[in-house]
Amino acid sequence: MAATETANGKAGETRQRLLDAAQDLFVTKGYHGTSTREIASRAGLSPAAMYVHYPSKQEVLFQLIDHGHREALSALATAAASSDDPKVALRAAVFAFTHWHASHPGLGRIAQYEFPYLDDENHEKVAATRVEIDRTVRRLLEQGSRTGAFALTDVRMSALAILALSIDLVRWFPSRTISDPDVVAREYAMIVDRMVGA
Amino acid sequence: MAATETANGKAGETRQRLLDAAQDLFVTKGYHGTSTREIASRAGLSPAAMYVHYPSKQEVLFQLIDHGHREALSALATAAASSDDPKVALRAAVFAFTHWHASHPGLGRIAQYEFPYLDDENHEKVAATRVEIDRTVRRLLEQGSRTGAFALTDVRMSALAILALSIDLVRWFPSRTISDPDVVAREYAMIVDRMVGA
Numbered sequence: 001m002a003a004t005e006t007a008n009g010k011a012g013e014t015r016q017r018l019l020d021a022a023q024d025l026f027v028t029k030g031y032h033g034t035s036t037r038e039i040a041s042r043a044g045l046s047p048a049a050m051y052v053h054y055p056s057k058q059e060v061l062f063q064l065i066d067h068g069h070r071e072a073l074s075a076l077a078t079a080a081a082s083s084d085d086p087k088v089a090l091r092a093a094v095f096a097f098t099h100w101h102a103s104h105p106g107l108g109r110i111a112q113y114e115f116p117y118l119d120d121e122n123h124e125k126v127a128a129t130r131v132e133i134d135r136t137v138r139r140l141l142e143q144g145s146r147t148g149a150f151a152l153t154d155v156r157m158s159a160l161a162i163l164a165l166s167i168d169l170v171r172w173f174p175s176r177t178i179s180d181p182d183v184v185a186r187e188y189a190m191i192v193d194r195m196v197g198a
Numbered sequence: 199m200a201a202t203e204t205a206n207g208k209a210g211e212t213r214q215r216l217l218d219a220a221q222d223l224f225v226t227k228g229y230h231g232t233s234t235r236e237i238a239s240r241a242g243l244s245p246a247a248m249y250v251h252y253p254s255k256q257e258v259l260f261q262l263i264d265h266g267h268r269e270a271l272s273a274l275a276t277a278a279a280s281s282d283d284p285k286v287a288l289r290a291a292v293f294a295f296t297h298w299h300a301s302h303p304g305l306g307r308i309a310q311y312e313f314p315y316l317d318d319e320n321h322e323k324v325a326a327t328r329v330e331i332d333r334t335v336r337r338l339l340e341q342g343s344r345t346g347a348f349a350l351t352d353v354r355m356s357a358l359a360i361l362a363l364s365i366d367l368v369r370w371f372p373s374r375t376i377s378d379p380d381v382v383a384r385e386y387a388m389i390v391d392r393m394v395g396a
Contacts, residue, residue: 032231112369113311157376157385161363168362171310178355187355195393 015053017043022060027106031061031114061114062122068104068111069129073136075100080136086144090196093140095189098166101173102181108170137162144196151197162192213251215241220258225304229259229312259312260320266302266309267327271334273298278334284342288394291338293387296364299371300379306368335360342394349395360390 021042025034036057040050054060079096083089101108118126137159144150152158165188178184219240223232234255238248252258277294281287299306316324335357342348350356363386376382 029230030228032227033229153388154385157382158389160376161386161389164363164366165359167369168366171365178358184355187352188359190351191356191359191393194395195389197392 011053014043014045018045018050018053018060019063022057023064023106023110026061026064026110026114031057031110031117058119058122061110062118062126064107065111065115065118065126066122066129068107069126069133071104072097072100072108072111073129073133076133077136080140085149086140086147087149087193090137090140090144090150091189091193093137094162094166094192095185097163098169098188099181099185101166101169102184105170105173108167112167112170133163134159141196158196161195165192209251212241212243216243216248216251216258217261220255221262221304221308224259224262224308224312229255229308229315256317256320259308260316260324262305263309263313263316263324264320264327266305267324267331269302270295270298270306270309271327271331274331275334278338283347284338284345285347285391288335288338288342288348289387289391291335292360292364292390293383295361296367296386297379297383299364299367300382303368303371306365310365310368331361332357339394356394359393363390 018039022034022039025038025042034057036050037047039057039060040047043050054063075096076093079092080089082092115123115126138155141150141152141155141158145152145155169184173179173184216237220232220237223236223240232255234248235245237255237258238245241248252261273294274291277290278287280290313321313324336353339348339350339353339356343350343353367382371377371382
């Protein structure tokens with residue numbers, strides 16, 4: 001599966017091949033356990049040829065993590081905006097966010113586990129997306145609290161708990177017994193429904 | 199803070215120093231990003247002197263991960279056995295498991311994130327502890343479901359969701375705004391209370 005959207009032409013294909021190679025290696029051995037040489041070699045390039053496309057291993061890491069966060073936010077935000085009823089919208093949002101993580105456990109794992117290894121500037125860019133993910137859930141919880149649809153003691157902690165469910169999937173999904181993104185997304189949406197008192 | 203219980207005597211102190219050094223390095227750079235030489239050097243030893251205590255970097259990783267899992271299970275199981283009332287026991291169990299992860303985010307992070315890097319034999323040993331952690335929560339949920347204290351659609355998925363809350367803390371705890379293990383443990387215990395329909 002493509003790690004990021006395919007850019008047009010030969011250069012785009014090569015960049016995609018580099019990102020796919022880096023994703024496989026980072027999942028297997030982590031960012032610090034992977035060398036630039038290995039990424040280039042797995043993509044069928046020399047290290048020098050790789051530098052034409054990405055100036056550093058750090059830049060490859062940023063591309064993957066930034067892409068992963070944007071895609072997850074996009075899935076969440078689209079679902080959150082799908083209804084004016086906060087109950088319905090939250091259920092859709094949890095389903096979508098869970099489904100995204102269950103469908104992209106490799107990219108999701110890099111996005112979460114290698115995030116601390118981003119340089120300051122890259123860290124700040126991705127942190128902005130993380131804040132927006134958090135805000136999207138909090139807005140729904142605040143809306144539902146105002147209308148009385150939800151009964152929460154702490155909106156901030158509830159948002160963290162809801163996001164934790166989906167994000168924790170990158171640690172173990174799929175398992176031998178649970179491997180269908182639809183099943184886990186549906187179940188987590190129901191669990192959150194109960195959690196918020198909807 | 200000591201990564202494992204301190205063994206008696208000079209050799210025990212040295213081993214503890216090696217484990218502490220390895221824990222700091224694995225948290226910062228991951229298992230594959232850390233060399234045996236760095237661990238030894240941070241503990242004030244030569245690589246050869248380190249091998250007297252641990253035959254390999256893998257053995258150090260296993261000691262940390264095995265210890266982390268046993269401590270987390272111990273906190274969980276003790277709390278789960280503290281009451282015959284499944285509602286009370288579950289609340290205590292979630293509080294204890296959350297509190298352990300919030301109090302040991304470094305060791306907890308290694309236990310979770312570096313777990314896939316254990317050799318087959320070590321992996322199997324720790325997997326047994328993980329199964330027991332899962333079973334401890336499931337037993338409470340099954341007990342409460344029988345007595346009617348809980349209303350669950352899926353015990354297995356509910357157990358995974360409950361454990362996800364605590365375990366996800368190793369990813370971000372403490373944050374700028376949330377840094378008290380008591381606060382997060384209390385809030386997550388209440389959230390789970392609602393989640394299970396208790």
